[in-house]
Amino acid sequence: METAAAAAAAAGGSTVDAGGLHSVEVKPLQLILNRAFALIYLFAILALFYNHTQKILNSTNTLISFSILISDLILAFMWSTTQSFRMRPLTRKQCPEKIIKNFSTNEEIINFPALDVFICTADPYKEPPLNVVNTALSVMAYDYYPIEKISVYVSDDGGSELTLFAFMEAAKFAVYWLPFCRENRIIERCPDAYFTSNYKENSETLKIKLMYESMKTRIEKVIERGKVEEDYINNVEELHAFTKFWAAGFTRHNHPSIIQILLESGKDKDITGYGMPNLIYLSREKSKSSPHHFKAGALNALLRVSGIMTNAPIILTLDCDMYSNDPSTPQRALCYFLDQTLRPTLAYVQFPQRFHGLNEADIYASEIKGLFHTNPVGMDGLSGPNYVGTGCFFRRRALFGSPFSFEQPEIAELFPDYVVNKPIQAQEILERAHYVASCNYETQSNWGSKMGFRYGSLVEDYYTGYRLQCEGWKSVFCNPKRPAFLGDIPISLYDVVSQNKRWSVGLLEVAFSKYSPLTFGVRSMGLIMAHCYAHYAFWPIWSIPITLYAFIPQLTLLNGVTIFPKVSDSWFYLYVFLFLGAYGQDCLVFMSFEGTWKRWWNDQRMWMIRGLSSYLFGTIEYLTKHLGISTQGFNVTSKVVDNDQGKRYHQGIFEFGVVSPMFVTLATASIINLVAFLKSIAQIFKGDQHLDELFIQMFIAGFVVINCLPIYEAMVLRGDKGRMPTRVTIFSTFLAGTLYVTFAFLLKSV
Numbered sequence: 001m002e003t004a005a006a007a008a009a010a011a012g013g014s015t016v017d018a019g020g021l022h023s024v025e026v027k028p029l030q031l032i033l034n035r036a037f038a039l040i041y042l043f044a045i046l047a048l049f050y051n052h053t054q055k056i057l058n059s060t061n062t063l064i065s066f067s068i069l070i071s072d073l074i075l076a077f078m079w080s081t082t083q084s085f086r087m088r089p090l091t092r093k094q095c096p097e098k099i100i101k102n103f104s105t106n107e108e109i110i111n112f113p114a115l116d117v118f119i120c121t122a123d124p125y126k127e128p129p130l131n132v133v134n135t136a137l138s139v140m141a142y143d144y145y146p147i148e149k150i151s152v153y154v155s156d157d158g159g160s161e162l163t164l165f166a167f168m169e170a171a172k173f174a175v176y177w178l179p180f181c182r183e184n185r186i187i188e189r190c191p192d193a194y195f196t197s198n199y200k201e202n203s204e205t206l207k208i209k210l211m212y213e214s215m216k217t218r219i220e221k222v223i224e225r226g227k228v229e230e231d232y233i234n235n236v237e238e239l240h241a242f243t244k245f246w247a248a249g250f251t252r253h254n255h256p257s258i259i260q261i262l263l264e265s266g267k268d269k270d271i272t273g274y275g276m277p278n279l280i281y282l283s284r285e286k287s288k289s290s291p292h293h294f295k296a297g298a299l300n301a302l303l304r305v306s307g308i309m310t311n312a313p314i315i316l317t318l319d320c321d322m323y324s325n326d327p328s329t330p331q332r333a334l335c336y337f338l339d340q341t342l343r344p345t346l347a348y349v350q351f352p353q354r355f356h357g358l359n360e361a362d363i364y365a366s367e368i369k370g371l372f373h374t375n376p377v378g379m380d381g382l383s384g385p386n387y388v389g390t391g392c393f394f395r396r397r398a399l400f401g402s403p404f405s406f407e408q409p410e411i412a413e414l415f416p417d418y419v420v421n422k423p424i425q426a427q428e429i430l431e432r433a434h435y436v437a438s439c440n441y442e443t444q445s446n447w448g449s450k451m452g453f454r455y456g457s458l459v460e461d462y463y464t465g466y467r468l469q470c471e472g473w474k475s476v477f478c479n480p481k482r483p484a485f486l487g488d489i490p491i492s493l494y495d496v497v498s499q500n501k502r503w504s505v506g507l508l509e510v511a512f513s514k515y516s517p518l519t520f521g522v523r524s525m526g527l528i529m530a531h532c533y534a535h536y537a538f539w540p541i542w543s544i545p546i547t548l549y550a551f552i553p554q555l556t557l558l559n560g561v562t563i564f565p566k567v568s569d570s571w572f573y574l575y576v577f578l579f580l581g582a583y584g585q586d587c588l589v590f591m592s593f594e595g596t597w598k599r600w601w602n603d604q605r606m607w608m609i610r611g612l613s614s615y616l617f618g619t620i621e622y623l624t625k626h627l628g629i630s631t632q633g634f635n636v637t638s639k640v641v642d643n644d645q646g647k648r649y650h651q652g653i654f655e656f657g658v659v660s661p662m663f664v665t666l667a668t669a670s671i672i673n674l675v676a677f678l679k680s681i682a683q684i685f686k687g688d689q690h691l692d693e694l695f696i697q698m699f700i701a702g703f704v705v706i707n708c709l710p711i712y713e714a715m716v717l718r719g720d721k722g723r724m725p726t727r728v729t730i731f732s733t734f735l736a737g738t739l740y741v742t743f744a745f746l747l748k749s750v
C-alpha cells in the first residue's frame with residue numbers, strides 16, 4: 001500500500017503525496033456506516049438461514065424449500081462479496097498541470113517518457129474502420145512532449161485491407177489534424193466528435209472539415225466496394241502493401257504477418273514542420289493450426305512488436321471504439337507513474353470505461369456503474385481496481401513477472417529496459433518484428449501464462465489484472481471529472497445480452513480454474529481483495545437465484561401454495577428488511593455516483609434480465625464448452641448503428657427483433673408472473689385466498705411484472721422490427737403452459 005499517504009488516509013480525511021502530484025480522500029464516516037450496515041445485515045442473513053432450517057425440517061414440500069434455500073445461499077454469498085467493495089472506498093485527484101515541470105530540462109525542452117499505444121480491432125464490418133481511425137487520431141493528438149515519444153500500434157485481427165486503407169488515409173489527414181488541434185487548443189481531438197460538437201465555424205475549421213469529409217468518403221467508398229481498387233491506390237509502396245492481402249489463400253484466419261509503418265517519428269513532419277508520432281499497422285500471423293487467443297493474443301503480439309520497435313516503458317491499451325476525450329490524460333497517468341513511493345509495485349492506472357450516446361434512461365444499463373465506477377472505487381482503497389481492457393496505462397515491466405522476480409523473455413530486445421537504437425524502418429528491426437509476430441513464436445513459452453496478457457479466459461482483461469494483483473502488483477483508479485475516454489455501446493438488447501454471455505463464460509473459466517479467487521486468490525491477495533475478484537468470477541451464478549425466484553414463487557402462487565411467512569408472522573419483517581436493505585444500499589450507492597432514479601431502475605431491471613439470459617446461457621455455454629460440445633469463442637460486439645434501431649434506442653424503446661433462446665426465458669418468465677399476479681388478485685377478491693398468506697409471493701410477481709412492462713409491450717403492442725418475434729411469443733406461451741401443468745401435477749402429488 002501507499003506508505004505515508006495510505007497511513008494518513010487510513011486515519012481518515014485526505015492526504016497529498018510528497019510531490020503534490022496527486023491526493024487521496026477517504027471519508028471516515030462512510031467507512032463506519034458501511035461496515036456497521038454490513039454487520040447488521042449479516043445478522044439478518046443468519047436469522048434467515050435459521051428460519052430456513054426450521055422450514056426445511058417441517059416442510060411438506062422439500063424440493064421447493066430446498067430450491068429457495070439454495071437461491072438464498074447464493075444471494076447471501078454474492079451479497080457478502082459486494083460488501084468487500086464497501087469496506088474502504090477511496091477517491092483520488094491528480095494535478096496534471098504539474099507534470100510538465102517535472103520533465104523540463106530547461107524552459108523549452110520537455111521530455112516525457114515514451115508511450116506505446118495499442119489499439120485492437122478485429123472486424124471491419126462490425127467495427128467500422130472510420131471509427132478506429134478516429135480513435136487513433138484522438139490519441140495521436142495527445143498533449144505529449146515531444147509528440148515523437150508516442151507510438152500508436154494498431155492490431156488488426158480482421159486481417160483486412162480495408163482497415164489498412166483507412167489508416168493510410170488517416171496518416172495523411174493527421175499531418176493537418178495534429179497542428180490544427182495544437183494551434184487552436186482544441187479539447188475534442190477525436191475528429192468525428194469535434195465535427196459533431198458545437199465548434200466555431202471559420203475558414204480554417206471549414207478547410208479541415210472538408211479534408212475530414214473527403215477522407216471519410218474515400219474510406220466509406222472502399223468499404224462499400226469491399227476491396228481497395230486501383231483508383232484508390234496512390235503509389236508503388238501502397239500497391240506493394242495491398243498485394244500482400246491479395247495473395248492466394250489469404251483469409252483472416254490464415255495469413256502471414258503484415259506490418260506497415262504509416263508514420264515514422266523523426267522523419268515525418270506535420271504541415272508546420274513539427275514532429276509526428278509513429279503510426280504502425282500490424283496484422284499478426286494467423287494459421288488455422290495454432291491457437292490465437294483472441295484479444296489477449298493480439299495484445300501480446302503488440303507487446304512484442306512494440307518492444308522491438310520502440311519499447312516504451314509505458315503502454316496504453318485501447319479498444320477500437322474508445323477515443324480520447326481529453327488530451328491531458330497521459331499526464332494524469334504520469335502523476336502516478338512518477339510517484340517514487342508508488343513506483344516499485346504500481347502495475348497500471350485504470351480509467352473508467354465511459355460511453356457516449358447513452359439514452360436518457362440508459363435502458364440497457366450500459367453504463368454498468370457497478371463494474372466501471374462504484375466497485376473500482378472500492379478496490380482502489382485496497383490493492384487497486386481490476387483491469388477492464390481499455391483506457392488503461394501499464395508499466396511495461398509489470399507484464400514480465402512479479403515486482404520481485406523478473407520473468408525473462410526469450411530474446412534480449414524484449415527486455416522491458418532494452419534501449420532501441422535503430423529507426424523503426426531499419427531492415428533488421430522489421431525482420432525481428434515479423435519474427436515476434438509469427439504464430440509459432442509463443443509455442444512452448446511463458447507468454448499468456450507468466451508473461452504478457454494472460455490466456456485461458458474470454459475475459460482476458462479481468463483475468464490479467466487479477467493475476468497481476470496475485471503476483472503482488474498494485475493498481476490505481478483514475479476517474480477525472482471530464483471523461484478521459486468515451487466508447488460505443490451496443491444498442492440492441494440482443495447485443496447487450498450476448499456480450500454479457502461471453503463475459504459470463506470467461507468469468508466462470510476463472511471461477512472454476514486452479515486460480516479461482518476463492519482458493520488461489522485468498523492465499524495470494526488476502527480475503528477482502530479476493531472477495532472483490534470472486535464477486536465477478538461468480539457473477540453468472542446469479543442466474544440460479546434469479547431464475548428460481550422468477551418461477552417458483554409464481555408457480556406455487558398459481559396453485560395457491562404459500563411458501564413465505566405470512567404478513568402477520570414476525571419473520572415477515574425480516575424479509576422486508578432484507579429486501580429494502582439490499583435494494584436500498586444498491587440504490588444509494590448508484591445515486592451517489594451521479595445516478596438518476598430512471599437509470600437505477602433500469603440498472604436493477606437489467607440485472608434480472610441478464611440473470612435470465614446472459615448469466616443463465618453463459619453458464620450453460622461454459623458447461624458445454626467444458627464437456628467439449630460447443631464453443632462460440634470471442635464474438636465481437638457490433639459497433640455499427642442501424643438507423644431505425646438507433647432511432648428506437650433514442651426513444652428508449654427496447655430492441656428485441658431476434659429469435660433467440662435468451663428471449664424465450666425472458667418471455668416465459670414475464671407471462672408466468674403476469675398470470676400468477678392477476679390470478680391471485682382475482683382469487684383474493686373472490687375470497688378464495690388471503691392476502692396475508694400470499695403477500696410476499698404476490699409482491700415478487702408484481703415487482704417482476706412492473707420490470708417486464710417493455711416485454712409485454714414488445715410482445716403485443718408493437719409492430720416495428722424491434723418487437724418480440726412472434727415465434728418467441730408463441731413458443732414462450734406454450735412453455736409457460738407446460739410449466740404450469742407440470743407444477744400443478746408436482747404440487748398435488750406430494
Ligand SMILES: O=c1ccn([C@@H]2O[C@H](COP(=O)(O)OP(=O)(O)O[C@H]3O[C@H](CO)[C@@H](O)[C@H](O)[C@H]3O)[C@@H](O)[C@H]2O)c(=O)[nH]1
Nearest residue numbers: 120121122157294295298319320388389390458459636637
Ligand atoms: O479476436 C479478437 C477479438 C476482439 N478483439 C478486440 O477486442 C476489443 C473488445 O472487443 P468487443 O467486442 O468490443 O468486446 P466488449 O465486450 O465490448 O469488450 C469488453 O470486454 C472484453 C473482454 O471480453 C475486453 O477485452 C474489452 O476491453 C472490454 O471493453 C475490440 O477492440 C476488438 O477489436 C481483438 O483484437 N481480437
Ligand SMILES: [Mn+2]
Nearest residue numbers: 319321487637
Ligand atoms: Mn466493446
